[in-house]
């Protein structure tokens with residue numbers, strides 16, 4: 001597995017695979033071909049079907065400027081990956097370069113013909129079961145294991161991740177108005193956060209705050225604000241909502257919170273390696289399901305839970321998202337995405353609690369198994385339900 005830096009990325013929404021990945025691809029094409037005076041960019045598959053709502057064309061044009069560029073959306077062409085782009089560069093009307101890129105989720109890209117970056121896979125253990133056995137044998141916990149693999153500057157990186165998460169909540173809570181796009185969706189984080197107290201019920205308030213935080217980040221994401229992919233832009237609200245909830249509890253040190261974020265990151269990385277974090281590849285179970293799993297593991301780490309309980313919480317959170325489709329209306333990462341982040345944050349809380357109640361009693365399904373199942377399920381999902389905006393709510397909503 002690659003560094004957790006490749007999972008937790010700071011960038012602008014609304015979509016890691018539809019904006020961050022294509023932006024990186026355009027930058028790479030420009031780096032390799034600085035002499036082009038005109039560039040054609042073909043978007044295929046999900047990028048063509050939902051690229052408008054996800055602002056893919058806008059971000060590519062803006063990145064390529066001042067070089068002239070034309071974007072061609074082709075949803076029909078048969079391509080090897082649902083998020084495929086072709087760049088064709090010209091100089092004086094003559095073709096001088098071409099590059100095929102796959103936006104594989106979480107802002108990461110793969111360039112056709114490039115040698116796989118196997119050497120950059122700094123984590124040699126790729127299963128939770130192997131990592132927990134290694135940690136037990138060496139008497140270390142998961143954050144120490146992560147520290148032993150990442151470089152010495154990693155803690156500073158995680159501080160930035162934490163700060164951007166908290167800032168996106170703050171901005172989202174304080175920004176009323178309407179989200180960009182034709183759906184005219186009202187921002188609700190501020191409204192939800194400022195609801196009057198119900199009978200001084202503190203647990204009710206904590207849950208409502210979690211919902212508000214998830215809305216805050218997701219609304220920031222939907223309006224192109226700065227967020228952290230956790231593991232993607234579309235699912236960026238779940239983990240920060242739970243992190244802020246844990247900060248509000250005032251029970252944990254800052255170091256404990258950063259350590260728990262490392263555990264969440266490792267869980268996300270395992271799904272990225274063995275399953276998928278791309279809605280276009282495996283539906284929303286891969287995005288919001290993974291985010292829920294990461295948040296549940298985060299909570300267990302904070303409570304000082306065993307390896308078994310962390311695994312169990314992550315497994316429960318992902319298992320009950322299996323089969324979840326991706327059907328954003330008109331391709332905007334707004335409906336069902338924003339509300340879904342809030343519900344998943346609450347589910348993370350419940351999954352963490354349930355793992356504690358069960359206390360590993362008769363646990364038959366491991367986290368590693370549910371990750372593999374998620375990928376299989378995603379591949380079996382009808383194409384319409386994998387970020388194409390052709391099925392589900394996107395089809396029914398008028």
Ligand code: SF4
Pocket residue numbers: 234235278279283284285287288325326327328333334336337387
């Ligand atoms: S439905 Fe889920 S996977 Fe699809 S765009 Fe929304 S958050 Fe992403």
